[in-house]
Amino acid sequence: MIRAGIVGGAGYIGGELLRMLLGHPEVEVVAATSTRLSGRRVDGTHPNLRGLTDLSYVAPEQLPECDVLFFTASSLDDPAGRAGLAARGKVVFDLSADLRLKDPALYRRHYGREHPAPELLADAVSGLPELHREHLRTADLVSVPGCMASASILALNPLAAADLIESRVTVDGRVGSSGSGASAGEMNLHSERSNVLRVFAPLGHRHQAEISQATGLDARMTATGVDAVRGVQVVVRATARPGVTEAAIRAAYRAAYAREPFVRVIAQKRGNYRFPEPKLLLGSNYCDVGFAYDAASRELLVIGALDNLVKGGAGNAVQSMNIRMGWDERTALGFPGLHPI
Amino acid sequence: MIRAGIVGGAGYIGGELLRMLLGHPEVEVVAATSTRLSGRRVDGTHPNLRGLTDLSYVAPEQLPECDVLFFTASSLDDPAGRAGLAARGKVVFDLSADLRLKDPALYRRHYGREHPAPELLADAVSGLPELHREHLRTADLVSVPGCMASASILALNPLAAADLIESRVTVDGRVGSSGSGASAGEMNLHSERSNVLRVFAPLGHRHQAEISQATGLDARMTATGVDAVRGVQVVVRATARPGVTEAAIRAAYRAAYAREPFVRVIAQKRGNYRFPEPKLLLGSNYCDVGFAYDAASRELLVIGALDNLVKGGAGNAVQSMNIRMGWDERTALGFPGLHPI
Amino acid sequence: MIRAGIVGGAGYIGGELLRMLLGHPEVEVVAATSTRLSGRRVDGTHPNLRGLTDLSYVAPEQLPECDVLFFTASSLDDPAGRAGLAARGKVVFDLSADLRLKDPALYRRHYGREHPAPELLADAVSGLPELHREHLRTADLVSVPGCMASASILALNPLAAADLIESRVTVDGRVGSSGSGASAGEMNLHSERSNVLRVFAPLGHRHQAEISQATGLDARMTATGVDAVRGVQVVVRATARPGVTEAAIRAAYRAAYAREPFVRVIAQKRGNYRFPEPKLLLGSNYCDVGFAYDAASRELLVIGALDNLVKGGAGNAVQSMNIRMGWDERTALGFPGLHPI
Amino acid sequence: MIRAGIVGGAGYIGGELLRMLLGHPEVEVVAATSTRLSGRRVDGTHPNLRGLTDLSYVAPEQLPECDVLFFTASSLDDPAGRAGLAARGKVVFDLSADLRLKDPALYRRHYGREHPAPELLADAVSGLPELHREHLRTADLVSVPGCMASASILALNPLAAADLIESRVTVDGRVGSSGSGASAGEMNLHSERSNVLRVFAPLGHRHQAEISQATGLDARMTATGVDAVRGVQVVVRATARPGVTEAAIRAAYRAAYAREPFVRVIAQKRGNYRFPEPKLLLGSNYCDVGFAYDAASRELLVIGALDNLVKGGAGNAVQSMNIRMGWDERTALGFPGLHPI
Structure with missing residues (x-):
């Protein structure tokens, strides 16, 4: 059993990490930290875990020795957190946006300040197994990509790698409210956030830089909050060469994903679910991808879907950990999702 | 044109008052107050009113002279507010819970403290036109009842008045998230409040005292938050004599409501909408009531539905104002609700 | 009072026409037809109208003489219906897709057959008052455009007319389930249709031909069903010249819409509702339009929103009728929409 | 590996059985039948299973030999189905309502006809492990109780068995749309079924007979459809002795459930989830129970929650099968549910 700790365990990503790790046969969760809830039971904030754990939160400074650490929020402004990211001798998974962009100049443009620890950027391996599996086998610092970025990259990369599409693509990302986190403000009140089609990032969403970095494409992204708690769908317009x-x-997708345990290429001709639908993926680690193509006009619509907290977050981290530790990649990630829901 | 002011205009009840009063041919809205948003446009918080008004909030102390005042929140701890309630020479509608219970002892029991202005309780007329129309014609201080209380009282009063049911009734109230207001906390985040069946008041909800006071029955109430923004439904179990x-x-309901403009007795035998359904009433001032009865067991199920912000709040206030001013009672309350929705 | 009849009154568009016309001071609804429900009360299918009408459906052949007729569904394959469309001496509003495309060749391409009555196409005036007000004043045959087309045309036309954008635009349309009508099949069951982001028309949706026809642009459209009953939002990507x-x-929008009673240009800089949001428009006849622009890249995102059954259907018809009859254009269309909802 | 077959595999209960059994290490699913979809892939109707199975439906008469059979719908009017229920040498789980009521007279009252195979009633063991575990170890015919009945029985039985409450209880059941099945009609269209609080069984719901039979109490039930796909909550009013x-x-609940793997007694004092909340249980086999008690009035509110398709259906069947086969009772039932959702 390896010893795992979660720095920032009280948020939604923390809850999903706990759900998966508590069911992982090779992992013992030794601690989850929370500054605000130190001493309170973990299942108070994550009520789906009642009966599965008696753990209580500890303060960050009480974190015991761990083999594996998960950071769920930005650590760049916290010296202890930065030291944690930089420490070696353990494996660190960072689920914040801190280390996603390799180029400090890109970070500056999208986050509006100098990166406080640029020396970490080179070390960090992207926690997207489908693209970086070999590097993940030996990585000590893993940066898990953003939820809409993950869906977009998985949907686009086979086409970009095979040079089947022109560089400029537009990404229409749709995301549920859990993407805003457990401590979101008034704008996420149920009465305000219900029934929305809220264009919250009309042009230039941060994830577009991640997509461009990973695929080499010139991605332009728009993001809309929809009336769902979980789920991401990206609808990408591309032009085929x-x-x-x-x-x-189809061959490019098959080549890329035929052996991937967590990417499904949806290729039904009919039916309600012939394109990737996030509601089928709640709680699952799948990313579904599909497309529609009009050869005459070369218009290509590529669609990706996932659960933002799982394949778009905690699930990618656990899958990466499984690879890093040499375990079956699918361990603790077996839940397939529900229908109907 | 009479001059109307809204004390506390930035909340959800304030927004509904504005929507109705801005469309009222006899009323000029001269001011809406907000401590926090003073100087900001009213349609910033009530975006459905864009294009209908150029009003901005004023600080409470800037409230100009008005003929009619609406208080949307408790004034008991604010000397100026209490003075406002007590002042005569204008007509005051209080939509808070301050003046709903006539008996200070009941207030003490349900609100956990002495009533700070018990002298006001005797003056206040209940703003439920179906029971108090005659008193409302001359009232200067009107206390609008609670949303679940309004639905329950309208559903039960004809039966209680005709002595058709035994005293003990149980009320199962279901309410949407707007009942918690525009500044609700973390428990009302979309990710927490979506998909809920949240029993938030298992026994002894405050509205049960209002129901008993109005009907003379011994009401016992349970309240559940449901995944809706607006809407109240009460399902009442009673035992017929x-x-x-x-x-x-049926005759008792007909006698009570045949001439009421805003209570509909639903008596269909079949179909999806044979019992009162709040979703049909969003934005409307109707209260729908209906029932199912098994004569053999004397089990009687009585159901009431309304929009908590309209007939359960702002609409009752406007209807009461129309009566008080001698106008057509239906003025500015004509919207019938939507289907489908 | 003019006499109005609704051919096909039992569907959702029929219900909205009834709601508006029953509240219209110049109109008497003399009949609504339904083959299936002939003899049954209108408020059985439109329960929001209970208490407002005692009308029952009549069979189509029982339709009495009317001054104004509304057709809610395709009449092309029904000789009586076609005769109704062609008859003069009354004013006819067709809310089906039959007469929307002026060019029979376009109809053939998008509907897969020859147009059965091409002679009607030239007569039909498009029921979009913002573009065709003058023609509507004398029109006897009005073809109301599609819901997503209406939103897109209103969002794009000022920019196209002023030649501010390049021809190619991509339209991402999102629509609620009421767009599928009251007799939709298994794919619209609540358990299947809830929580969806269903890409049902990935490329080449029929409404794109309407958009191109009205604006002269080369529109490419994708359509997604979202978890809403009502509401359309279009998110359009364009490139500025x-x-x-x-x-x-901004000036182009102001010039086009400053005097329009039912188009609002949303130009807030902050807040949850700074872009057009269909949930605010349920039941209202507004179309809200807004945009975001990055001058450096010339990327322009244009957003339109409306209620598909109102400004995207019945409301446009009633507004067109008001114009045709010389009444105040806003008659019976005063409901502004709700917040929160 | 035992061989399992599902008679009626295309419905929602069939889909959940497939999800669980495909992940069960001791079970091979050899066939799922569907008259309508024979020859079509199983994952066409259950898209969450894509990638997990290549199974196609077979016609009922093609069902191969099995060790375990699951019937998802009524077989009483189908001679082959009845023979299947009566056959011995295999273990049969019936998830229909056919065999739930032990007394043919009760069946007659609630289902309006004579029971066509009363000889089966005595053989059938109720598939509610918490009450019938010992009988299940040797049962060859198991009748899985109704979803609202399961929740109510688990919530009430410890109190009834310990004689802590008076006989008369009222049950307010709330249920999502999946309870109506995958072939439900117009009343379950998304536009009609969304946002509802639909009192569909005001008095005398069939499940009340099951509750009374299991607990000995005099249960009176009301059922409301709510805007959820999955989930049941029962809110029971009882009077303590x-x-x-x-x-x-509390002691009665602890004694009953301390060692039960799938019943959790929720006893938090604070928080959004201090009473059983079905949204936390989607996909999980838990039944959560909780209560509120006012000793002065002896009013007792008991609340139960579960996923109607899992612990209220397929999960109870699988748990019963695990018991019958001598396996770990929790096999294939490990998913704990999600938060947030």
Whole structure:
């Protein structure tokens, strides 16, 4: 059993990490920290875990020795957190946005300040197993990508890698309220956030830099909050290069994902669920991808879906940990999602 | 044109008062107060009113002279507010819970303290036109009842008045999130409040005292928050007195409500909407009532539905104002609700 | 009082027409037809109208003489219906897709057959008052545009007319379930249709031809069903022509809509509702439009929102009728929408 | 590996059985039948199972030999189905309502006809492990109780068994749309079923007979459809016998459920989730129970929650099968549910 700790355990990503790790046969969760809730039971904030754990939160400074650490929020402005990210001898998974952009100049542009610890950027391996599995086998610092970025990259990368599409793509991201976290403000009150189609990032969402970095494409992103708690869907418009056939697109996806345990290429011709639908993925570690193509106009619509807290967050982290530790990659990630829901 | 002011205009009840009063041909809204948002446009917080008004909030102390005043929140701990309630020469509508219970002892029991201005209780007329229309014609201080109380009283009073039911009734109240107001806390975050069946008041909800006061019955109430923004439904279990027939029950409702403009007795035998359904009433001033009766067991289920912000709040206030001013009672209250929704 | 009849009164558009016309001071609704429900009360299918009408459906062949007729569904395959559309001496509003495309070749491409009555196409005036007000004053046959088309055209036309954008635009349409009508099949069951982000028309939705026809742009449309009953939002990506400033875009909208009673240009800088949000418009005849612009990249995001059954259907028809009859254009269309909801 | 077959695999209960059994290490699913969809892939109707199975439906008459059979719908009017229920040599789980009521007279009263196979009633063991575990160890015919009945029985039985409450209880059941099944009609269209508080069984719901049969209490039930796909909550009003303390109630629950793997007694004092909340249980096999008690009035509110398709259906069947086969009772039932959702 390896010893795992969660720095920032009281948020939604912390809750999903706990759910998965408590059911992981190789992992013992030794601590979850919370400054505000130190001493309070973990299942007070994560009531779905009642009966599964007697753990209580500890203050960050009480975190015991761990083999594996998960940081759920930005640590850059906290010296202890930064030291934690930089420490070696353990494996660190960072689920914040701190280390996602490799280029400090990109960070500056999208986050409006100098990166406080640029020396960490080179070390961090992206926690997206489908693209970085080999590097993850030996990584000591893993940066888990953003939820909409993960869906977009998985939907686009096979096409970009095979040079089937032109560089400029537009990404329409839709996301549920859990993406705003457990301590969101008035704008996330039920009466305000229900029934919305809230365009909260019309142009230039931060995740577009991640997508461009990973795929080499020129991605332009718009993001809309929808009336869902969980779930991300990205609808990407691309233009195929001249001569590209539907068969070529399908072949590129098959080549990329035929052996991937957590990416499904949806290729039904009919039915309500012939394109990726996030509601089927709640709690699951799948990313579903699919597309529609009009060869005459070369218009290509690519769609990706996932659960923002799982394959878009905690699930990617656990899958990366499984790879890093040499375990079956699917361990503790077996839940397939529900229908109907 | 009479001059109307709203003390506490930035909340949800304030917004509904504004929507109705801005469309009222006899009323000029001269001011809406907000301590926090003084100087900001009213349509910033009530975006459905964009294009209908250029009003901005004023600080409470800047409230100009008005003929009619609406208080949307408790004034008991604010000397100026209490003075406002007590002042005569204008007509005051209080939509808080301050003046709903006539008996200070009941107030003490349900609100956990002495009533700070018991002298006001005797003056206040209940703003439920169906029971107090005649008193409302001359009232200078009107206390609008609670949303679940209004639905329950309208559903029960004809039966109680005709002595058709035994005293003990149980009330199962269901209410949407707007009942918690525009400044509710973490428990009302979309991710927490969505999909709920949250029993927030298992026994002894405050509104049960209002119901008993109005009907003379011994009401016991349970309240559940449901995944809706607006809407109240009360499902009341009662026991008919021996010998009571379905026809007698129907006759009691007809007698009470045949001429009421805003209470509909739903008596369909079939269909999805054969019992009162709050979703049909969003934005409308109707209270729908209906029932199911098993004469053999004398089990009687009485159901009431309304929009908590309209007939359960602002609409009752405007209807009461119309009566008080001698206008057509239905003025500015004509919206019938939507289907489907 | 003019006499109005609704051919096909039992569907959702029929219900909205009834709601508005029953509250219209110049109109008497003399009949609503339904083959299936002939003889049954209108408020059985439109329960929000209980207490407002005692009308029952009549069979189509029993339709009495009317001054104004509304057709809610396709009449092309019904000889009586076609005769109704062609008859003169009354004013006809067609809310189906039959007469929306002026060019029979476009109809053939999008509807997969020859148009059965091409002679009607030239006569039909588009029921979008903002573009066709003058023609509507004398029109005897009005074709009300599609819901997503209406939102897109109103959002794009000022920019196209002022030649501020390049021709190619992509339209991402989102629509609630009421767009599928009251007799939709298994795919619209609550358990299947809830929580969806259902890409049902990935490329080439029919409404894109309407948008191109009205604006002269080359529109490419994708449509997604979202978890809402009512509401349409279109999010349009366009590219501004070189040198176009934000001020120029704003000026074009102001010029087009400053005097329009039912188009609001949303230009808030902050807040949850700074872009058009359909939930604020349920039951209202507003179309809200707004935009975000990045002058450096010339990326322009244009957003439109409306209620698909009102400004995207029945409301446009009633507004067109008001114009045709010389009444105040806003008659019976005063409901502003609700917040919160 | 035992061989399992599902008779009626295309419905929602069939889908949940498939989800669980495909993940069960001791079970091979050899067939799922569907008359309508014979030859079509199982994951066409259960899209959450894509990638997990290549199974296609077979016609009922093609069902191969199985060790365990699950019937998801009524078989009483189908001779082959009845023969299947009566056959011995295999273990049969019936998830329909056919065999739930032991007394043919009760069946007649609640289902309006004579029971066509009363000889089966005596053989059938109720598939509620918490009450019938010992009988289940040897049962060959198991009748899984109704969803609202399961929740009510688990919430009430400890109190009834310890004689802590008076006989008359009222049950307010709330249920999501999946309870109506995958082939429900127009009344379950998204536009009609969304946002509802639909009192569909005001008095005398069939499940009340099951509750009374299991607990010996005189249960009176009301059922409301709520805007959820999955989930059942029952809110039960009971009257404690004189002298009963809160501690006694708590002790009764503890005694009954301390060792039960799938019943959790929720006993938090504070927080949003201090009473059983079905949204936390989606996909999980837990039934959560809790209560509120006012000793002075002896009013007792008992609350139960579960997922109607899992602990209220397929999960109870699988748990019963695990018991019958001598396996760990929790096998394939490990998913704890999600938060937030």
